[in-house]
Amino acid sequence: MNFISTRGEVEKLGFEDVVLAGLARDGGLYVPEAWPVLSNDTIASFADKSFAEIAVEVIHPFTGDEISRDDLFRMAKDAYATFDSPAVTPLHPLKPGLTVLELFHGPTLAFKDVAMQLLARLMDHVLAKRGRRATIVGATSGDTGGAAIEAFRTSQRVDVVILFPEGRVSDVQRRMMTTPAEKNVHALAIRGTFDDCQALVKAMFNDHAFRDRVELSGVNSINWARIVAQATYYFYAASRLSGGKDGALSFSVPTGNFGDIFAGYVAKCMGLPIDKLIIASNENDILPRAVATGIYAMRDVVPTSSPSMDIQVSSNFERYLFEASGRDAGLVRSLMASLAAKGSFELGSLAPILKSDFAAVSASEKDVADCIRDTEVRYGYLLDPHTACAVVAAERVAEGDTVVLATAHPAKFPDAIEAITRKRPPLPRGFEHLMTDKERFEILSNNLAAVEEFVLNHSRASAGVSP
Secondary structure (H helix, E strand, O other): OEEEEOOOOOOOEEHHHHHHHOEOOOOOEEEEOOOOOOOHHHHHHHHHOOHHHHHHHHHHHHHOOOOOHHHHHHHHHHHHOOOOOOOOOOEEEEEOOEEEEEOOOOOOOEOHHHHHHHHHHHHHHHHHHHOOOEEEEEEOOOHHHHHHHHHHOOOOOEEEEEEEEOOOOOHHHHHHHHOOOOOOEEEEEEOOOHHHHHHHHHHHHHOHHHHHHHOEEOOOOOOHHHHHHHHHHHHHHHHHHHOOOOOOEEEEEEOOOOHHHHHHHHHHHOOOOEEEEEEEEOOOOHHHHHHHHOEEEOOOOOOOOOHHHOOOOOOOHHHHHHHHOOOOHHHHHHHHHHHHHHOEEEOHHHHHHHHHHEEEEEOOHHHHHHHHHHHHHHHOOOOOHHHHHHHHHHHHHOOOOEEEEEOEOHHHOHHHHHHHHOOOOOOOOOOOOOOOOOOOOEEEOOOHHHHHHHHHHHOOOOOOOOO
16 A cells, blocks of 8 residues: 655655655655545454454555554553443433544543554564654644554654644643653753644645654644554444444534544545535634635634634644545645635635545534533533534534544533533543643744754754664
8 A cells, every 4th residue: 555645746655654754855745645445344344353454454554564454453452441331432322313432431532542553563573674753743722632642652762743823722631731750851942823833734744854854754633644643543432333334324523634534535435435524613613614615715713612713724624635636736736825825825726626535514602512511411411512513513513423523521621611601521531630730841933943953952863862
């Protein structure tokens, strides 16, 4: 299996190289050269398989002969043993026709753990095979950073630097990044927005001399392995709700960076019957506006109770544009250049394709608060604000059986939940010391040179330290 860039100006890479590369050197994102399609019998067999076994069946077609099925299963089994539920992503029926897929049972209480725990093991496996080190630099709107630091904090071959927008993540999210004491993990608060953090990371990847010096790698959803690992839980949900045989489900997905819902699109490309993929947004509604108007246009970021979706540049949307355009790399380059120059682009002939592939709903802060209160009163179930956006979206547009992706535990946003319900959700057992442990992070301006200097000073790869 080879992988190509959405911008079409670099050579093909194999799976291992794509795992280490993250962003392509032409600024594009990697996608498989062709989509592997699972047979109906294979999908039907998932009803009797564990989450780790399903992950192997979904991911192995992309690894080719670079990673054996046995090695992949070992890594998957080890990764998902870190979750507090034997199901890994258990399903919770909310009401007839609406089921919550709980993706927050990992070590940082967010859906990012599902892919990140496996990605850490994949990267260590590849680096050990090659006798190399890597430096991971990532941007987070809240959950990716904690998940990355938790997954890589014991790695002997990887240094991690995570950028987060100062004052724009919850206290729990911040502390999951800033309290680990291992010397190979670092958190940087950037004076700006998530989009500023993401732009800094992309600029570092596009600085090829710097990139090579620190052996730069990425774990944001720009990394293809993250996306395909997340596709696993779409297959898992379908196997438990429909036996993998009859009836296509719809999925309502809280999304800002378009990665989690693009994983559903990947599952559909691989043969999973899906009715509707529903983009659930908060008031930062660039994706619903794009679906409604055919124009992708940035606005100022509005702080909300669902900060992980306070985004205006949805990186993975580029992967979708590549697919929707019939893999027209020239068109993708043109659209991305327009976005960089003007902050917008017109979808043109892609607009009706987008509208047929996705439904989209934005939930106001009032919608979110009303949904959280109503769901707790009616069903005794507490939603976090991101998941509430998805419930609002599902109830507006879904017609058949729908799965809502619950992307975070409500205790990750205690201030927002307390303001809405007048009750403060407690952290689960095992997190008692999180809010009192000593924090360790630095605050930097939105300045590429300053961030690159920090990375250089904390990268063992750049210092030439042997693995």
